Amino acid sequence: MKKYEEYNALDFVKDDSFRDWVRGKGGDEGFWMHFLQQHPEKKADIRQAELLIRAMNVAPESLSEKEVRQEVTQFLEKITKPSDQDVSTPVRVWWQRPLYQFAAVMAFVILSFGAWWAMNVYEKTPLMGSITAFDNSLAETVNETEGFLMLTLQDGSTVKLSPHSRLKYAPKFTGENREVFLTGEALFEVVKKKEPFLVQTGKLTTKVLGTVFTVRAYKSDNRVTVQVRSGKVSVYSIDEKTPAVMTTTKGVILTANQAAVFEEKEKQLSKTLVLAPIVLRPEAIINHYEYDESPLPQVLNQLEQAYGIHFQFDNESLKNCKITATLSNESLYDKLNLLCKITGATYEIVDGQIIFDAQGCI
Amino acid sequence: MLLLGLVSLKVPFEPMKPRPKDEHTQQLWQDYRAGDPTSLAQLMQLNYSDLFHWGVRFCPEREMVKDCIQELFLSLWQIHATIGEVENVRAYLLKSLKTKLLRELSKQHNHFYELNDDYDFDVLFSADLRMIEDEYEVYQLKRLEHVLGQLPERQKELIYLRFYQDLSYDQIAETMQIGRQSLYNLLQKALTSLRKHWQVGLNLLLVAMWVR
Numbered sequence: 082m083k084k085y086e087e088y089n090a091l092d093f094v095k096d097d098s099f100r101d102w103v104r105g106k107g108g109d110e111g112f113w114m115h116f117l118q119q120h121p122e123k124k125a126d127i128r129q130a131e132l133l134i135r136a137m138n139v140a141p142e143s144l145s146e147k148e149v150r151q152e153v154t155q156f157l158e159k160i161t162k163p164s165d166q167d168v169s170t171p172v173r174v175w176w177q178r179p180l181y182q183f184a185a186v187m188a189f190v191i192l193s194f195g196a197w198w199a200m201n202v203y204e205k206t207p208l209m210g211s212i213t214a215f216d217n218s219l220a221e222t223v224n225e226t227e228g229f230l231m232l233t234l235q236d237g238s239t240v241k242l243s244p245h246s247r248l249k250y251a252p253k254f255t256g257e258n259r260e261v262f263l264t265g266e267a268l269f270e271v272v273k274k275k276e277p278f279l280v281q282t283g284k285l286t287t288k289v290l291g292t293v294f295t296v297r298a299y300k301s302d303n304r305v306t307v308q309v310r311s312g313k314v315s316v317y318s319i320d321e322k323t324p325a326v327m328t329t330t331k332g333v334i335l336t337a338n339q340a341a342v343f344e345e346k347e348k349q350l351s352k353t354l355v356l357a358p359i360v361l362r363p364e365a366i367i368n369h370y371e372y373d374e375s376p377l378p379q380v381l382n383q384l385e386q387a388y389g390i391h392f393q394f395d396n397e398s399l400k401n402c403k404i405t406a407t408l409s410n411e412s413l414y415d416k417l418n419l420l421c422k423i424t425g426a427t428y429e430i431v432d433g434q435i436i437f438d439a440q441g442c443i
Numbered sequence: 444m445l446l447l448g449l450v451s452l453k454v455p456f457e458p459m460k461p462r463p464k465d466e467h468t469q470q471l472w473q474d475y476r477a478g479d480p481t482s483l484a485q486l487m488q489l490n491y492s493d494l495f496h497w498g499v500r501f502c503p504e505r506e507m508v509k510d511c512i513q514e515l516f517l518s519l520w521q522i523h524a525t526i527g528e529v530e531n532v533r534a535y536l537l538k539s540l541k542t543k544l545l546r547e548l549s550k551q552h553n554h555f556y557e558l559n560d561d562y563d564f565d566v567l568f569s570a571d572l573r574m575i576e577d578e579y580e581v582y583q584l585k586r587l588e589h590v591l592g593q594l595p596e597r598q599k600e601l602i603y604l605r606f607y608q609d610l611s612y613d614q615i616a617e618t619m620q621i622g623r624q625s626l627y628n629l630l631q632k633a634l635t636s637l638r639k640h641w642q643v644g645l646n647l648l649l650v651a652m653w654v655r
Contacts, residue, residue, distance in 0.1 A: 091634045097611065106609070132580060133637065136587035137606040138571040142496050148509075149491045156513060157484045160520045220481055252480055 086120055093130035103134045161220065161235070161252035219262070223247040234261070238278065241268040285343050285350070286317040286332075305343040307335065316341040318350040337361050337389035339433040352433040354390065358413040361389045370408035377402035377424055381437060388413055394437035402426075402442035462609065463489045468532045476523055483523070487516050490533060493608060494540050500564050500603065501544045511543050534614035537604075541618070564596045566603045583641070590640040598633040601626070 246265020426439030474482035498508035
């Protein structure tokens with residue numbers, strides 16, 4: 082305990098706690114008020130000390146928050162940009178880039194985690210090697226707004242980050258993979274490069290293989306969904322026991338209109354179709370969905386080509402089913418339901434394919 | 444009256460944002476060393492106004508100070524993999540900026556400034572008169588302001604670091620690159636001359652009152 086009762090004015094001036102109290106910054110408010118009451122004889126010294134400290138005041142420089150922000154942003158841009166680029170060139174955001182550069186953009190990915198999974202599993206326990214191996218060299222962008230947040234990665238790939246989602250990524254991709262870590266939902270437009278683009282989402286890894294594709298997932302409580310619009314991606318689930326090894330036996334390759342669902346509870350990765358398949362090749366519908374006594378296999382073959390989804394059916398038993406109908410912009414599933422109604426058939430989606438089952442028509 | 448005056452002690456001198464806690468600063472420093480650019484950027488942001496204020500003491504050109512701060516952090520980033528632990532991050536930053544600025548000024552003025560050398564330190568003390576109603580106390584503060592302005596540069600620098608930047612003695616010693624003992628001597632000198640002049644003023648005032 083310091084012997085404050087023996088202090089003179091200059092001793093008080095030199096004291097840390099006293100200085101902070103006078104400047105309204107310390108946490109010893111109670112102590113000093115009490116001390117004053119106990120030692121009224123020190124009031125003169127304390128007042129002198131206060132005046133001295135008041136005299137040593139210096140006015141702040143006028144420096145706006147905006148100026149500080151500008152400087153910090155400028156700094157961050159300089160150090161996160163690849164060194165071979167001229168630092169003075171302003172970065173063009175994705176929509177400013179010429180259209181031809183979009184030709185190089187090859188992948189669209191949307192991944193999502195349900196809130197349950199994100200909150201309860203991700204936050205509490207490290208899920209896998211690559212998550213625990215999050216090191217501090219990664220930049221993190223958190224979208225706390227209610228809208229989408231666009232960001233451009235160093236390789237030119239862009240990410241549309243959904244609300245309440247976060248993405249960790251290397252300011253500069255090095256090594257053999259371009260790897261990002263996602264919690265929540267995001268749409269990726271991946272620029273084609275030699276290095277594979279990996280989206281790590283805890284137990285699931287999505288790898289961009291080639292051509293144009295969309296992976297899309299929906300918010301649900303305890304599953305991860307990856308949906309592909311066109312092109313090819315592979316999705317791996319990660320074995321917790323051997324986090325470093327990604328084996329294809331635990332993975333699926335998704336092509337157009339296919340999706341992968343990873344059920345958190347069952348730890349099962351299964352292949353299915355996207356919720357809203359889109360027509361990939363409109364030219365395959367030569368008769369514009371107008372069928373007049375057309376055999377069912379012919380209709381299914383057209384749909385198969387248009388949507389790029391594999392149909393399994395027994396040609397022999399279905400060839401007698403004749404379809405007279407006009408289809409239009411209804412969804413694929415509506416079309417299939419209609420065909421089933423006409424022919425008394427059923428269909429199911431197994432492993433990303435459509436299996437059409439009918440007793441046959443007479 | 445005295446107690447009334449003391450209530451005013453609770454009023455902060457300047458409406459500044461609280462400085463980051465040391466533990467927070469240390470954590471950011473560790474993260475920066477581990478290679479996280481955003482941690483270094485946060486350190487820059489948190490310390491920017493203090494560094495800028497400090498820089499302007501040596502060099503009145505705002506843009507040059509900004510450039511030096513920018514360069515300081517860029518060079519810090521370049522050495523993130525090799526730089527070691529730093530006990531006092533704030534003091535380290537202040538010291539580094541000072542070195543950089545003095546080196547820049549040496550180039551410009553063709554004159555070699557060294558730490559502890561006779562470089563300019565431009566600080567204007569302007570007493571905080573808020574909630575001081577007693578005219579005699581206002582007079583005392585004005586007089587102290589004047590005496591502070593007359594102090595040698597290094598003493599002004601020390602007082603500035605102690606009462607503007609709110610540094611601890613350890614941090615000041617590191618920033619000014621002098622030993623603890625020299626620091627105490629310097630502070631004692633400054634305060635003694637303050638009190639001496641102050642008391643002269645006090646006596647003069649009494650004489651004036653007595654004559655009247």
